[in-house]
Amino acid sequence: MKIIASALCAFLLAPIPALAGGARLSHAVISVHGTGIVSQMPDVADITVTISTTGNKATDVTSQNNAAYERIAAALKTLGIGANDLRTAGYNLSYNPPPNPLPKTVNPYVHFGYSLYRSFTIHVEKLALVGKAIDASIGNGATGIYGVNFGIADQHNARKKALAKATADARTQAQAVAAAEHLRLGRILSIAIDGATPRYFPRQGMAVQKLMVAPTPTEIAPSAVAVQAGVTVTYELLP
DSSP states (O other), X not given: OOOOSSOOOOOBOSSXXXXXXXXXXXXXXXXXXXXXXXXXXXXXXXXXXXXEEEESSHHHHHHHHHHHHXXXXXXXXXXXXXXXXXXXXXXXXXXXXXXXXXXXXXXXXXXXXXXXXXXXXXXXXXXXXXXXXXXXXXXXXXXXXXXXXEEOSOHHHHHHHHHHHHHHHHHHHHHHHHHHTTOEEEEEEEEEEEEEEEEEOOOBOOOHHHHHTOSSOOOOOOOOEEEEEEEEEEEEEEO
16 A cells, blocks of 8 residues: 555545445545554664684584584573574575686685675564673674664554554544535545554664774664554545
């Protein structure tokens, strides 16, 4: 369903096609799109972590990568973050054969041999642990932190609030248009729900190099999360 930024007001003059149950209207109708946004501080977060290892043997590369992952998992466990809170996002083992003969000048950013790239998210339900989880990951073999996404655990409750606001917004708009035309709102003929979509503020990223030399523990300030919902309501207009 297309969301329109401003109110969508369409007058349909009588007679109009039969409604459900065979009933017909003799009055104009108005359809209005309402929007509701609920913004609140988050209570959960997801941290994206990567581990990259390289080597000449696939077994060595995978062994080193697995060892780093296990160290990170063990360190997170001491923080109360269990294995169920670690979710694999990507796992890619590749091989780049060296040229023959080798060039005299080799690009330092190009690796010949095996490379294993693993990415996973750490789900944190206590925001005070976000910085500690990042430090635990970096200190035990993580090679990248690709952002922190904050969210709301109870999406259902936020959705209800956003829908209530959207419905009230639709009625306010419809009443304003009806009053301008010296009409009044009648019964509701239909309601269509667009849905509720969480809108996260830009996630916060950081460089691993900075974290490795940071003299103080990492602290990440949470960002507010907005949940938006839209409804299209059709009212009968009465004289």
